[in-house]
Amino acid sequence: MIALRARGLTKRYGWNDSLVRAVDEVDLDVPAGQSLAIMGPSGCGKSTLLHLLGGLLRPTEGELWVAGRRIDRMSERALARLRRDHIGLVFQSFHLMDELTAVENVEMAALLAGTSPRAARRRAVHLLDRVGLADRGNHLPSELSGGQRQRVAIARALSNSPQVVLADEPTGNLDSTASLDVLRLFDELRASGQTLVVVTHDARIAAVADRVISMRDGAFADDSMLAGTR
Numbered sequence: 644m645i646a647l648r649a650r651g652l653t654k655r656y657g658w659n660d661s662l663v664r665a666v667d668e669v670d671l672d673v674p675a676g677q678s679l680a681i682m683g684p685s686g687c688g689k690s691t692l693l694h695l696l697g698g699l700l701r702p703t704e705g706e707l708w709v710a711g712r713r714i715d716r717m718s719e720r721a722l723a724r725l726r727r728d729h730i731g732l733v734f735q736s737f738h739l740m741d742e743l744t745a746v747e748n749v750e751m752a753a754l755l756a757g758t759s760p761r762a763a764r765r766r767a768v769h770l771l772d773r774v775g776l777a778d779r780g781n782h783l784p785s786e787l788s789g790g791q792r793q794r795v796a797i798a799r800a801l802s803n804s805p806q807v808v809l810a811d812e813p814t815g816n817l818d819s820t821a822s823l824d825v826l827r828l829f830d831e832l833r834a835s836g837q838t839l840v841v842v843t844h845d846a847r848i849a850a851v852a853d854r855v856i857s858m859r860d861g862a863f864a865d866d867s868m869l870a871g872t873r
């Protein structure tokens with residue numbers, strides 16, 4: 644099963660002299676269960692690619708399938724449903740709901756998708772524990788540090804057991820202890836066969852991935868399966 648497939652995927656911004664080829668005719672196949680790290684210098688198109696894969700941004704050209712469905716021309720409504728049911732997004736700007744506690748923020752996605760309250764709560768508590776926040780479940784976002792909020796957002800992205808998890812610099816603002824928690828969680832997801840695409844500058848995250856793609860100027864400069872892939 645192919646979790647993600649792109650053909651000639653392209654996102655351009657601007658015109659003429661100001662034309663930017665943020666993502667330039669990318670072909671990609673990510674089999675279900677693969678964990679993929681995307682690396683590359685600032686501005687090479689990593690976030691743009693991830694936003695395309697998550698259906699948050701329309702490609703200028705090209706075809707894209709997510710979880711077996713073609714999404715490049717899907718209606719906004721159908722896209723929203725696909726994201727809710729099949730995609731977990733961890734982005735640089737993570738928006739938690741201010742009036743909900745950490746555990747309520749995490750369980751919300753599962754509740755919206757129809758999971759029973761009891762099962763949603765159980766999973767939320769487990770995920771918060773995995774990201775090192777077992778004792779912060781009843782805190783509001785305003786009572787948490789930036790790194791703690793980021794970890795709540797990661798737990799939230801996983802609450803619905805999505806087929807595909809897309810993460811943009813998930814350890815970007817975290818200290819080494821907190822990023823180790825996230826690293827362990829991702830390793831656990833990888834071991835359980837979760838499809839994972841992680842944009843990262845963190846060599847430790849790339850080291851636990853099955854495959855690493857390096858981007859340059861909107862295209863893939865290198866694509867390697869890691870030795871010892873499990």
Ligand SMILES: Nc1ncnc2c1ncn2[C@@H]1O[C@H](COP(=O)(O)OP(=O)(O)OP(=O)(O)O)[C@@H](O)[C@H]1O
Binds near residue numbers: 686691
């Ligand atoms: N809305 C936009 N309008 C015009 N250009 C854009 C827009 N968004 C991104 N770009 C350009 O597209 C290119 C790719 O940006 P992108 O955010 O994907 O890079 P990145 O690899 O994620 O970088 P970083 O590591 O700094 O996060 C950059 O040159 C950027 O300036």
Ligand SMILES: [Mg+2]
Binds near residue numbers: 689690
């Ligand atoms: Mg980026």
